Structures are given as C-alpha cells and as structure tokens.
Amino acid sequence: MAQYQAAALDASFAALSDPTRRGVLVRLGRGDASITDLATRFEMTLTGMKKHVGVLEDAGLVTTEKVGRVRTCKLGPRRLDTELAWLERYRQLWDERFDALDGLVQDLKRKEQHS
Secondary structure, rough: OOOHHHHHHHHHHHHHHHHHHHHHHHHOOOOOEEEEHHHHOOOOOOOHHHHHHHHHHOOOOEEEEEEOOEEEEEEEOOOOHHHHHHHHHHHHHHHHHHHHHHHHHHHHHHHHHOO
16 A cells, blocks of 8 residues: 555656646646647647646546547546645654754854853
8 A cells, every 4th residue: 555655646746746737737727628728828739738638647636538539638536635644744844843943043042142
C-alpha cells in the first residue's frame, strides 16, 4: 500500500509541477472543455495539450471522453487528500522548527540585552 501511495504522490506532484497543467485544472474547475478549447486557451498545439492532459489523466486528476471527433476533459474523481495529508505533516514539522528557531533568537536577544 505504501508503494502505491508513493507512486500516486509522485504522479500527482509531477502533474501539478507544471503551470499549464495547474491552469488546466483551474479551467476545468469551471466546467468541462474539449482538448481543442484548452489548446486554444493556452496557446499551444493539440499534440502539446494532449500530452498535458495525459499526465493529468495518469494522475487521476482529469478524465476524458471521446464523442465523435471531440475529446472532452473534466475533473477526475480523485481528490488530493493524500497529497494534502503529506504536505500537512511537513508543514507541522517546519512550524515546529521555526518556533524553536524563534525561541532561540529570543533567548539570544535577551542574553545580548543583559550583557
């Protein structure tokens, strides 16, 4: 199970690492769109947009359906709960470290004032 989660995290973060793919997700959050519409919106070729959509689809973030010659994209059923939990663990860790650093800086300031 841990190996599957790691692969899912890798796919999600790889998909989200590109600004065009994040833009596609934002656009699909407003409603379904064809690959042609997305390519036009992002000023790229159909082939380029198909590659971006494929990465999003592999990560489970987008689904596509072909009706005739039109391939329509929509947000996928997969939520980012696992990714959010992973990020939250590290956010808490960094918060603790920054709090400890802040305490150390305050101690050094107090010692400096008393010197």
